[in-house]
Amino acid sequence: MLIVGGASAGVPLASAELYTPWTGGISATGLMASARASATGGAVSHDGLLLVAGGKNASGTTLASGELYGFATVKTDQADYTPGSVVTITGSGWQPGETVSLSFLESPYYDSHPSVIAVADANGNIFNNQFSPDINDSSILFYLTAAGSVSQAQTTFHDTNTTTTSVSCSPNPIHYGSPATCTGTVTSSTGSIDNGVVQWSSPSGTFNPTSCTLARTGVGNQTGCSVTFTPTSLGSLIITANFFASNNGHLTSIGSQTTTLIVTAGFTATSQSIVYGTNTV
Structure with a gap:
């Protein structure tokens, strides 16, 4: 932090000091070319440069000049x-x-x-x-x-390697009692991800298996695995997948990622010969 100018006993100053937060120390640095009170300043787009402009001199005259202060960066x-x-x-x-x-x-x-x-x-x-x-x-x-x-x-x-988990199921919609393949895809914020487990849940249905181990999908920062889901009720169902990392390299996905599986009632049609004038049940 650069502290420049100001006034002492009403007299504008040309001094400049540096405050270093990580050491807690203040040290003097190069003087400004002009003493300035009530000046304004800020960083410019170029790294390592700060502009100090305006302010008033000892005569109370508003200054139209500015000065650049250079500092080290990393x-x-x-x-x-x-x-x-x-x-x-x-x-x-x-x-x-x-x-x-x-x-x-x-x-x-x-x-x-x-x-x-x-x-x-x-x-x-x-x-x-x-x-x-x-x-x-x-x-x-x-x-x-x-x-x-x-x-x-x-x-x-x-x-910090954060992850996101997405879910897709196919076919969608499906008939009641018929299985669907659900895939969980885990995406890493940086770099590849090679391990971990996705755990599955739904209020109305069964998974086989209930969890799966990630396998590379061919996309650099994505990994996925699939399970078989069989619905046990009609209507829209929520499929939830949670990713858990198996090492310190990636963070567990926060919360559940969901997809809606629309389940319809299925029926089977059969052919039957009917004689005219007879009843069928």
Whole structure:
């Protein structure tokens, strides 16, 4: 957080200070070119730049000028990662040749990870792709802190693989007492999913089996399995599938995904010879 300008005893200031939330410290940084009271500021679209504009000088004159303040940044190429996937880290605004230590803190804490190093190039940019979350990091929030000899920066990323479960049954509609094949398809938010169980339920019908183990569907982040459903009542029935992961790599789908199976009464027609003038029952 950058704190710039303001006034002391009614006199506009040109000072600038940095507040670093993860250390709780405040440190002085480069002065503004002009003292400004009641200035406004905000980030610009370019990474690592903040615009400070307007305000009033010591004479009370409103300033029509602005100043750009540069600061160090760090970011990752994704917000979420699967276990084993590479986290690509970049940043800008560092001193050319500055050695930047990249550290990783888990929340909630499960285990520790060694820091890695990036060295800023001639343009002050950093790059590193040496870190990957492991299988124990599912649902973990990572605080990534970049610390150099002059500057610090921080960002966050997750190792959270959420899933969604969809259900389809065929044929639909079906006759009462006839079976249908119901398929549960589990889609991962990131990466492939290779294991887990889908459990089935319905208020009016039976499943064979009552659960099935996922098998790859051929789509990168989708996996599915099927069961046989036999209805025991007429009308619209709700088919529910719940996905449960069998390892830490993916999260259980929240809530049930449902589909409606329309069941109709079936009948069988038979042929019969009838003699004219006789009754049939």
